[in-house]
Amino acid sequence: IPLLRRDRPEADTLVTALAQLHTHTTTPVDWQNYLTNTGAKQVNLPTYAFQHQRYWLDAPTTKGDATDLGLTNTNHPLLGAAMAIADRDEYVFTSRLSLHTHPWLTDHTIAGTTVLSAGALVDVAIRAGDEFAATVLDEFELAAPLTIPAHGGVQLQVRVGTPDATTNSRSLTVHA
Known part of the structure; x- marks a missing residue:
């Protein structure tokens, strides 16, 4: 008072x-x-x-997909967008993985830690290769399991390198 x-x-x-x-x-x-x-x-x-009555200006509406950012939509559940590197014959595919956007990932929880399965990473590699008619995955080496945090997410990048001059094959690396 x-x-x-x-x-x-x-x-x-x-x-x-x-x-x-x-x-x-x-x-x-x-x-x-x-x-x-x-x-x-x-x-x-x-x-x-x-x-x-509202007096605020309405924010411009966007579709909220990769094309709004100048990227190419991949139509793949684990790869959201693709981008050609400007001065090379290389490409980067990108996505953000989280338990919020991909709730099925909780089915892959081991001892309290959610991991992206190696099979899912192989699928990502094959999908990136499909963009270049690269139908064979010669070798797949997994350095460490990709863990998905309980809160937040993981930025996923797949880089497809320039074609080899003799074999026309391309290198592919996955980063998170």
């Missing part, structure tokens, strides 16, 4: 104190008696929600 102060009128302090007493405690305040002979009238509030 506010204290009386010299720089504040007593009537305002009294009304503020009564209002705080009414809203912050179980002490009843007899507003009818307080407002008698003040000219105040009781009014009914509308039963519908209060209407309001």
Whole structure:
């Protein structure tokens, strides 16, 4: 409850104190008696929600897909977008993996840690190769399992290198 102060009128302090007493405690305040002979009238509030008008500019709407960012959509559940490297015959595929966007990953939880299966990584490699009619995966080496955190996500990048001059094969690396 506010204290009386010299720089504040007593009537305002009294009304503020009564209002705080009414809203912050179980002490009843007899507003009818307080407002008698003040000219105040009781009014009914509308039963519908209060209407309001917005004055903020609407943000431009985007589709929210890779093409809005100048990337190519891959139509693959683990690879969201692709981009050609400007000065080379190389490509980068990218995506963000999380338990929120890919809830089925929780089926691959081992001892409390969620991992992306090697089979899923092979599928990612094959899908990236499909973009270049590279139908054979010669070798696949997994240095460490890809763990998915319980909160947040993992940025996944797949880089497809330039074609070899003699075999026309391409190197492929997966980074997270």
